[in-house]
Amino acid sequence: PMMQDVLHPDKLKQQGIFDSVFVNRLVGEHVRGTENHSHRLWALMMFELWYDQFAVN
Secondary structure (H helix, E strand, C coil): HHHHHHHHHHHHHHHHHHHHHHHHHHHHHHHCCCCCHHHHHHHHHHHHHHHHHCCCC
8 A cells, every 4th residue: 555655664763854663653543443543644645756756856
């Protein structure tokens, strides 16, 4: 799924911008349905997609 690809822990570790362990926990809880982190995850995904498009290139 797109969320797991965009917020993949290895990618986040390499960038060093976000705490990959924390983000991975948010993703896991959201996917399992134990928590609704949709707003946080959406913001993180949009930042990552923006970063990939404009900051890296």
